[in-house]
Amino acid sequence: MAPKVLVVDDDVELGALISVQLRHRGFEVATVTGADAALARLTRELPDVLVTDLQLIGGPNGIELCRQVAERYPELPIVLITAHGSIELAVAAIRAGAYDFITKPLDFAALALTLERAVQLRALREEVSRLRRTVDQTRRFEDLLGTSAAMREVYGLLDRVATADISVLITGESGTGKELVARALHQRSRRKDGPLVAINCSALPEALLESELFGHVKGAFTDARSDKPGLFVQAHGGTLFLDEVGELPLGLQPKLLRALQERKVRPVGATAEQAIDVRVVSATNVDLEEAVQQKRFRQDLFFRLNVVHVPLPPLRDRGGDVLLLAQRFLEQAAALADKKVAGLSDEAAERLLAYSWPGNVRELQNCIERAVALTASESIAVRDLPEKVRQYRGVPPSLGAEGGSFLPLHEVERRHILSVLEALGGNKSSAATVLGVDRRTLYRKLAEYRALSSEDAADPDAPAPPRSR
Structure with a gap:
């Protein structure tokens, strides 16, 4: 209008x-x-x-x-x-x-x-x-926030799988909130009164990781001075979250597979197995199917972990969720710092929407916490944002390549323009400002892409659509 x-x-x-x-x-x-x-x-x-x-x-x-x-x-x-x-x-x-x-x-x-x-x-x-x-009203799934179409799809999938006692594999870029999803699944499951135990599979060498997961008995190795239950046993009746499961050493994968299939674990150095009752939720930012093809990950273990797949969208594909999350992080940071910071200036909100967020939600949280620490006023201004956010004029990295092959420049430009327009709810004046072009240029581009409605084409500043050859 x-x-x-x-x-x-x-x-x-x-x-x-x-x-x-x-x-x-x-x-x-x-x-x-x-x-x-x-x-x-x-x-x-x-x-x-x-x-x-x-x-x-x-x-x-x-x-x-x-x-x-x-x-x-x-x-x-x-x-x-x-x-x-x-x-x-x-x-x-x-x-x-x-x-x-x-x-x-x-x-x-x-x-x-x-x-x-x-x-x-x-x-x-x-x-x-x-x-x-609406920040407090949009808690559709525990601490997850978002009203974008991409997040509504995630909520719908989580609603269906939360109470099903099956393995779930969460995938997404680093910083998209995979652990929050795992915690939300646990809180909505029948196991919510049981423990939620988490481990990062890339944080420990193979020998220590095996002992952490499955436990050990006294004398199993030099420093094993007493019996120690593993995380599978500690998570009995609850949920075990395996973060960065794609980094699990190949030598441990058969033992994990057996634990999932038999619902039993054998501590390091033990002769007897212990029964376990655990739901396993895994997360990774690597392509496990590719890892299977490269023989870095067992196919049978992949199928056992990937009963239900929950893909998380990157922040750059979530439109106005950027401002929703920014407001929540701002309130949290202001409370911790005991500062009266109420919100974002209009210009700061505009810069947050324009930025591509390669570090996703984690990068946004760090950005807002920094801004709250630096600001001397009751609202976050552009000067409080990191320089790379203030000066950003580029194309989001995800638009630069597809399927391993680079896209032509005009296609990168087309996708970026249309994604910005969609994120701003079709507001062409706002899109032109965010893109750094005048409105006439934007209309000309949209005419080239056949993305103008009949009402738009009637705009006196809009050029006529190019004729077909």
């Missing part, structure tokens, strides 16, 4: 000219004369942005109108028009609640760009506000 603009100006001719120029650039425009008329109209309908002249005759001037509107409708961005620009005016306008001010003679292209950005920032502000309200 076209952004709605309310223009307030006592000069009827100038108001009409502004209206024509903005309509030509894709806005829906209404005009009124005077502050009182503007305030009356706002009680009936709120536009997306308000434009007012500084000098208004017979009532409050633009600064006073700005102050009243900011008090009554804090979410509504206001742009002031003035014949003379100065530092004093800028300070007065900002203090009164204005988003920006434009000087005469008007550059309508610059005015349109300012309004587009104001509309985008209002959308981001409303999104952050909505996320604050």
Whole structure:
């Protein structure tokens, strides 16, 4: 839908000219004369942005109108028009609640760009506000957060498998939250009153890992001064989480397979087996099927672990979940630091949405914790973010290659543009700003991709779709 603009100006001719120029650039425009008329109209309908002249005759001037509107409708961005620009005016306008001010003679292209950005920032502000309200309501699965389509698919799968007493394999890039999923599965399972025991299979050498998993008896090796139950026994009646299971040494894989099949373990140095009652949940960030083909992982063990596969999406594919997670991490970090940090600035939220997050949720958490530690205000500003997030202009790494072969540059560009547009809910003005191009360029690209609707194609700034040859 076209952004709605309310223009307030006592000069009827100038108001009409502004209206024509903005309509030509894709806005829906209404005009009124005077502050009182503007305030009356706002009680009936709120536009997306308000434009007012500084000098208004017979009532409050633009600064006073700005102050009243900011008090009554804090979410509504206001742009002031003035014949003379100065530092004093800028300070007065900002203090009164204005988003920006434009000087005469008007550059309508610059005015349109300012309004587009104001509309985008209002959308981001409303999104952050909505996320604050829904953070506690979106706990669909224990501590997992997210409302994106990708996470809804994960929730649906977890709902179906949580109470089934079968092995689950969780896959995903490093930092996507695989251990959180394992804990959520345990909490929703019939074994929730039993223990949840976790081990990282890449953290110990083979001999120590075998003793940790299966236990040992006194005298089994030099330092075995007493019997020690293994993690399988410790997890009896509960869940054993094998993190980084793809790094399990090949020599231990047959013993793990036997424990899963027979539901018995034999401690190192023992002659008798112990019965176990354990649900095994595994996680890995490597391709186990490829590891099987390369003889680095046993196929029979892979099938035993992979009864149900839960793939976790990378953060770059989760759209607005970035802001949802950022708000939760911000609240946690602020509480720990005993700082009054309430949320993100509009510009900071925009940078978080634009970044590709190669380190996924873990990188986002570190970013927010750093920002909370550095900020001197009640909201996270762009200057508080890491430099690589502030300066990011690249293409997400996942778009650079597919199936091991690199993609042509134009295809990388096409996928990135369409993914940004989808993440921003189809808002082309916001997408153009995030992509760092003007709206006309974005429309031209979308026309090339045949991604414009009939309504979009009617936009006066949108070029005609290219003719088929």
